[in-house]
Amino acid sequence: MTVEHESNTTIELTTPIEEGGCSNINEDHPVGFSLAWTIICTALVAAGMGLLVWSYDSLTSIEHVENPERALAHIVTRSMDLESLHEQAPPWQQSLYQILNGDEDPSTPLIGWYDELTNTSSDPLSSLYAALLEAEAGELEGLNVRIESWDERSEPFPLFQTMLTTAYGVQTSSVEDMTMLQARLAEEVPDNWFYSRLALQLAKRADDVSLESRIHDAIETRVNLLFWQDRVLVLTEMSLAVLGGLALLLMMWFRYQKGSGVLMMSHASLPPPWFGRDGFAVLMRGGAFTLLLLSGLGVLLGAYFSVIDGAVDSKIMELISSILLYAPIPFLLYYYLLQPKGLSLSEVLGLHVRAGKVGMLVLTVLALFACGMFGDVVISLGGKALGRATHWTEWFNDSLVWGGTSGIIILFLEVAVLAPIFEECIFRGIVFGSLRRRFGWVVSAMLSAAIFSIVHGYGLVGFVAVWWSGFLWAWAYEKTGSLWPGILAHALNNLVLLLSLLLVFR
Numbered sequence: 001m002t003v004e005h006e007s008n009t010t011i012e013l014t015t016p017i018e019e020g021g022c023s024n025i026n027e028d029h030p031v032g033f034s035l036a037w038t039i040i041c042t043a044l045v046a047a048g049m050g051l052l053v054w055s056y057d058s059l060t061s062i063e064h065v066e067n068p069e070r071a072l073a074h075i076v077t078r079s080m081d082l083e084s085l086h087e088q089a090p091p092w093q094q095s096l097y098q099i100l101n102g103d104e105d106p107s108t109p110l111i112g113w114y115d116e117l118t119n120t121s122s123d124p125l126s127s128l129y130a131a132l133l134e135a136e137a138g139e140l141e142g143l144n145v146r147i148e149s150w151d152e153r154s155e156p157f158p159l160f161q162t163m164l165t166t167a168y169g170v171q172t173s174s175v176e177d178m179t180m181l182q183a184r185l186a187e188e189v190p191d192n193w194f195y196s197r198l199a200l201q202l203a204k205r206a207d208d209v210s211l212e213s214r215i216h217d218a219i220e221t222r223v224n225l226l227f228w229q230d231r232v233l234v235l236t237e238m239s240l241a242v243l244g245g246l247a248l249l250l251m252m253w254f255r256y257q258k259g260s261g262v263l264m265m266s267h268a269s270l271p272p273p274w275f276g277r278d279g280f281a282v283l284m285r286g287g288a289f290t291l292l293l294l295s296g297l298g299v300l301l302g303a304y305f306s307v308i309d310g311a312v313d314s315k316i317m318e319l320i321s322s323i324l325l326y327a328p329i330p331f332l333l334y335y336y337l338l339q340p341k342g343l344s345l346s347e348v349l350g351l352h353v354r355a356g357k358v359g360m361l362v363l364t365v366l367a368l369f370a371c372g373m374f375g376d377v378v379i380s381l382g383g384k385a386l387g388r389a390t391h392w393t394e395w396f397n398d399s400l401v402w403g404g405t406s407g408i409i410i411l412f413l414e415v416a417v418l419a420p421i422f423e424e425c426i427f428r429g430i431v432f433g434s435l436r437r438r439f440g441w442v443v444s445a446m447l448s449a450a451i452f453s454i455v456h457g458y459g460l461v462g463f464v465a466v467w468w469s470g471f472l473w474a475w476a477y478e479k480t481g482s483l484w485p486g487i488l489a490h491a492l493n494n495l496v497l498l499l500s501l502l503l504v505f506r
Contacts, residue, residue, distance in 0.1 A: 042284045184198055449474060
């Protein structure tokens with residue numbers, strides 16, 4: 001294979017193909033995939049991607065979530081409780097939090113999310129929650145406009161108007177009325193952040209010191225349960241960031257002392273031992289087969305759960321489905337492009353790490369994670385500066401928050417094991433590798449990372465964040481000659497994200 005240098009000269013390196021005695025690709029011929037079938041499969045994949053994009057455009061983000069009212073109320077409760085924890089944190093932690101999150105009022109995006117929800121939801125509590133967020137943020141003008149729009153609406157909106165104007169307005173009530181409002185509040189609103197804030201404000205207006213004390217105790221109990229979870233999360237992320245930064249410095253020092261070859265830990269074939277057109281044909285055939293399999297599984301599972309629901313855990317079926325849906329492309333790659341040459345996925349993708357290179361593998365994974373974290377912070381801040389932020393529906397997972405133990409374990413297997421292995425094999429091993437037959441590694445990494453981002457279907461900030469990760473993992477594949485750094489960094493990234501959601505929102 002060839003390694004590009006700034007001087008535009010190339011150095012020939014021995015590849016596994018030459019070592020194994022297989023003929024060089026330049027002496028071979030393309031597999032000869034049927035052009036007609038390639039076109040048909042490409043059309044199917046394009047139609048599937050178009051349908052995916054259309055489904056996201058035709059539905060609001062909230063419509064992709066089951067029971068969004070419950071989910072968003074839970075997110076806001078935990079977010080505002082975390083905000084109160086940060087206000088009590090040491091000065092250095094408060095400064096760090098402010099740097100990472102900016103000066104924006106934390107309730108601002110939450111109000112925006114509730115405005116979006118109230119446009120599609122008829123749940124009265126969602127309207128009350130949006131009003132409470134405005135009230136607690138001191139946006140009394142917006143609060144008045146919102147509750148005035150409830151004038152013609154039936155119960156419980158008149159009750160909510162009375163509660164809000166009594167708690168945050170100028171309306172006064174007798175002791176009996178205040179007692180009645182507190183009782184009705186307990187009946188109408190679940191015990192969450194919204195209930196606590198409104199109950200506390202009503203108690204203050206009634207000068208009920210005893211009730212204020214009880215509410216404060218209840219808030220403190222709820223927040224204290226979150227305190228240690230937040231400490232574990234902060235300690236984990238900071239430790240990984242520090243270790244990753246040190247690993248990056250060590251890698252730079254080793255490279256300076258011993259040259260770029262010190263990073264090589266295996267013999268991945270880059271460019272790979274197949275023609276770019278053959279790689280494209282395999283991707284399209286595998287993608288088309290996956291779409292057909294997805295459609296078939298949807299029909300079969302629908303029939304299965306309508307007839308014998310409960311006989312087998314649905315999460316186990318979901319795990320099996322994930323394996324079946326990931327597998328076609330790597331299988332076709334091996335069957336058509338590697339097996340005829342006597343090659344294996346392991347040697348072509350550099351999955352045999354050299355003896356003595358395990359330490360470099362660990363350093364590379366930690367460095368990739370640190371670079372990913374730094375990039376995510378910059379991208380997030382840039383998105384906020386442009387008025388674009390990650391939507392809550394992109395990262396919220398109701399199974400992780402409310403699912404059973406078996407469901408969580410299966411989710412971890414899917415996201416932290418299967419996805420890193422198969423996605424790195426497909427997007428770095430095949431997509432990036434096929435692009436390397438025509439382009440240098442930088443262009444190939446950028447293009448493959450863009451395809452990787454599109455498939456995930458996130459908004460602008462999420463797209464750029466996924467693109468950055470994909471670019472880093474492609475760089476690691478190119479410079480280390482192994483897919484393992486990308487796989488492990490991908491797994492670590494997903495694992496930390498899942499751990500964060502589990503600790504904060506479970």
